Each structure stands twice: as C-alpha cells, then as structure tokens.
Amino acid sequence: MRVFKFAVAALLACQLLAAPAFAIGDPSEALPDPAQEARAVAIGQQLRCLVCQNESIEDSGAELARDLRKLVRQHVAAGESNEQVTAWLVARYGNFVRLRPPFAAATWLLWASPVLALIAGICIVYLARRPLPPSPLSEAEQDRLRKILEQ
Amino acid sequence: MNRRVLLLVPFAATVVAGGGFLAMLKREQEGTFDPRxxxxxxxxxxxxxxxxxxDAGSLAGGFSDTDLTGRPIVVNFFASWCVPCMEEAEVLMGLKQAGVPLYGIAYKxxxxxxxxxxxxxxxxxARIGRDDAGLTGIDWGITGVPETYLVDKTGVVRWRFVGPLPAEVAAGDLKRQLQAYA
Structure with a gap:
C-alpha cells in the first residue's frame, strides 16, 4: 500500500516536472490566425535563445526570448516567409541564432562528421579483422624445411 | 606492424584533443576566447x-544613428536593474574623466x-537615449546588458565588449581601438 502511494506520488511529481514544457506558451502572445501562429511556433523552435543558448526562443522564459517571439509574430503577421523572418534574425545575431546551422565553409565538418565517423569505423574494423601474416619460421622449423627440401 | 600503428591511433587522438582543450583553456583565461x-x-x-x-538625465537630449558620426564614440547599453552595470559604473566614470565621448542607451x-x-x-x-521596448537593442544584436560598442567617426561599428567593462580592457583594448580610429 505504501509502495503504491509512493508510486502515485512519484508519477504526479513527474507530471509536474513535465508541465513547464507547455507553460511558456502564454495564450496572450499567440496570433489570432492559427495557421500563422503554427508558422511562428515552427520558426521560433528553430531559433536559439541568446540568453539560455540551448533552448529555443519558443521554450525559453527569458525576457529577450519573449521579445523575439513577439517580433517573429509581427513579421509573420506582416506576411513574411519563414526564410525572411529567419534571415531578419540572422542579420542581427548571426548563424549562431539558428539551432540548425546551414551547410557552409565553417560547418561542413560538422555535417560531414557522421559519414566520416562511419568511414573511419569501417577502416578500423577492416584493419583489425585482417588475418595476421604468418610469423617467420623458427630455427627448428627452418632446419626441418631444409631437410625436407634436401630430400 | 599495422596493428602496432593502429594501437597508436587512440593515443595520438588523445594527445591532439588534450592539446586542443589546453589551448581553449589558455585562451579563455587570457580572455581571447569565450565559448558562450x-x-x-x-x-x-x-x-x-x-x-x-x-532620458531625463541626458545632458544633451536623446540621439539617433546620425549623431554617431564626426568622432569615435563609445556606446554603452545599460539598465538600472542590471547588477553587472553597477560593477562597470566606476570604469565608465573613468572614461568620462579621460575625455572619451560616451553615449548611453537605457535598455528596457x-x-x-x-x-x-x-x-x-x-x-x-554625454547623452542618454531610452530604449524602453528594447527594439534598438535587438537591432544592435545585444544579448543582454551591459554591452559596450565603439563607433568610428564614419558611423561604422569597430569593436564590442559583452558584460561589465573591466578597467584593464578600458585601458588596454578599448584605448588602442580609440587611438586606431581617432
């Protein structure tokens, strides 16, 4: 019985911890048009909060992130495309603001790293699994070989 | 032979990675590298x-981008609610005493x-402008307050410092930049 109560309490605690993931979406921030709001969310989820850095501006509770969410919505409501809105922010904060960096001279290694790691892995497995070359004959064996050849 | 070379690979990789991290730590200590x-x-x-x-405290009114020409001007984003801004207040007063033209932007x-x-x-x-909505700050690409910029006499941004300005940076890097763009 006690174990059951503890399990229920733990479950409730988990739900409480999970709740903040939805808490940021203040309904007063949302655009009246659901399609535009969905676009704004999609854009915001790809933009890094400059304060928390590992959160998107849609997930962050920082003041700057709130201002940026508002600006993204203003630009979406003004009829700009997703690319235009993102470019507007990149012009101010650089590619750092994008959670998904573009393929460029500075990022090709980042994008190529899974393929390079796979090739390196295949090379290592190939080299490690190759049979060893036979070890040179010992003196006793060479003597035996000589004797066999002399016969 | 091949296998022995293969055994050296993890060792070499560790040495290279360790050297890289050491260089990062050193540059972080010197202040030339900031991972964030x-x-x-x-x-x-x-x-x-x-x-x-x-702002009411401004001696010569607000200002616009066209006012940032004619001579190099240091622009400082600050706010009364910002604790690190108190830390740099003394350094900024020092700049004023040294005759450096300093414009403030009161951010939000x-x-x-x-x-x-x-x-x-x-x-x-010398002047303080109010950025109550924080939109000018976002146009400048600030990530917080305080931030300090050097604008040269043609209105081009030449230098930026994030966080409270240390006395060493004011007397070192900033001074050199001011001389270079004088």
Missing part, C-alpha cells in the same frame, strides 16, 4: 538606423530607475 560568446554581426557595418528619445528601464541609478553611481554619459 556570440560574435557581433555589426563589426565593420554601419550602425542600424534608430532614434531614441532623451523605467525613468525613475535610471534616475536613481545615475544619482547613485554617477552619470558618465
């Missing part, structure tokens, strides 16, 4: 257009708050 730093997009570009209303601050802050820590600014 966001490079400014404004360096080498013209100041974005803006026109800020004057309340009039009364700015007034109390300037009364307590001194007013190093």
């Amino acid at each position: 730093g966001v490079p400014s997009m404004l360096i080498g570009k013209r100041v974005p257009p803006f026109a800020l209303p004057a 601050d309340k009039q009364a708050g700015t007034a109390a802050f300037l009364a307590k820590h001194g007013n190093p600014y």
